[in-house]
Amino acid sequence: MGHVDGTNDCYLQKSAADALNKARIQQHIPLKSGYGSGDCTRTFNTNLRFWQKYANNQVLAKVQQGKETKILGLVAPPGTSQHLWGLAIDLRVGSKEQRKALNQNGWFQTVENDVPHWTYVGLTEDNLPLFGFNKQVIRGITYWITPL
Structure with missing residues (x-):
């Protein structure tokens, strides 16, 4: 794991942390909370707690069947969060x-x-489409989405 500079307890996979630290040298980019760990790597139990806060097992069943996708913009199903793997961070x-x-x-x-x-x-960015990412601009923000 790599440490995110300027934080007490924010860790990501080493390559992700190195790339973020490099971007943060180029520009001041604060974490969403402003301080640390909740914005970075999260445990399975934290992911599960978020899921239980916003969804339930019936919603999870619909997600698994491909009948529900809106919830995925709010919370990842247990065990699937990119935060769990140290590849995601919440930023301002x-x-x-x-x-x-x-x-x-x-x-x-x-x-x-x-x-x-x-x-x-x-x-x-030029290589994202080669790996299945689709560019979508929503309310002026560019998202690179993978098909479900």
């Missing part, structure tokens, strides 16, 4: 320059309508 991004620095370092928004959520993909 408000400028084109911040977005550009993140994108140049392999970070993209990949969860439709989850504005603070950024995923480390480790690719250039």
